[in-house]
Amino acid sequence: MEVEQTALPGIGLRHEFTTQSGRRVGVISHRTGRRDLVIYSKDDPDRACEVVKLNDEEADALVELLGAPRIVARLNQAHQEVEGLVSLQLPLPAGSPYVNRPMGDARVRTRTNASIVAIVRSGQVYASPGPDFVLAAGDIVVVVGSADSTSEVGDLLAEG
Numbered sequence: 109m110e111v112e113q114t115a116l117p118g119i120g121l122r123h124e125f126t127t128q129s130g131r132r133v134g135v136i137s138h139r140t141g142r143r144d145l146v147i148y149s150k151d152d153p154d155r156a157c158e159v160v161k162l163n164d165e166e167a168d169a170l171v172e173l174l175g176a177p178r179i180v181a182r183l184n185q186a187h188q189e190v191e192g193l194v195s196l197q198l199p200l201p202a203g204s205p206y207v208n209r210p211m212g213d214a215r216v217r218t219r220t221n222a223s224i225v226a227i228v229r230s231g232q233v234y235a236s237p238g239p240d241f242v243l244a245a246g247d248i249v250v251v252v253g254s255a256d257s258t259s260e261v262g263d264l265l266a267e268g
Contacts, residue, residue, distance in 0.1 A: 122146075126153075143167040172231040195250065196258045197228070198265060202245040205268035212239025220260040222253025 114122045116136065124134035124146075132148035147158040162170065200207065206214050216224055227234040227241065228248040234241065243249075251261045 124148075145170070168232070172233070193252065194255045194258045195225075195252045196262070198249045198251060198258075198262045200243055200245060200247040200249055201266055204243075204245070204265050206243050206265060207245045209243060210239060211237055211241045211243055214243075214264060216251075216261055216264065219264060220253065220257045222251050222257035222261045224249055224261075225252050226250040 109125055111123050111125045114124070116122055120136060120138040120140075122134055122136045124132055126132055131150055132153045134146040134148065136144040136146060138144070141164055143162045145160040145162060146156050149155040149157040211224065211227075216222060225236065227237050227243070228250065229244060229246070249261070249265060251258045253261070
């Protein structure tokens with residue numbers, strides 16, 4: 109998928125792409141933080157037929173709806189393409205010793221050789237969380253590694 113980026117002097121940036129069905133879709137990112145979702149006319153790809161103005165909260169909600177399933181799908185695809193690579197989605201139980209603690213306290217990579225690549229919380233994806241990311245009960249911890257190492261992460265998060 110080719111995404112075109114265009115600077116809009118005094119406004120911000122425009123990102124556009126063409127869907128498989130031939131429709132142009134764009135997002136204008138204003139310097140103010142506002143985002144405009146733009147759907148262009150099928151007959152004239154330079155004419156906007158619909159513009160939806162999104163505030164930060166609305167843009168975040170749209171990203172959550174579109175982003176979380178997409179990241180998980182990409183991980184599953186990578187899992188199928190690389191022999192021995194496993195990706196798991198592990199719910200963090202309320203009784204975990206790591207609830208309300210920084211992720212780094214678990215020392216997952218050091219102890220299991222698996223990597224936490226994302227946290228999904230309330231539908232929002234936090235990709236590549238750092239060691240200071242504070243875990244919460246109910247988080248979905250997305251882990252990548254071997255079958256054994258990812259299984260060890262599940263045990264580690266549940267029992268410490």
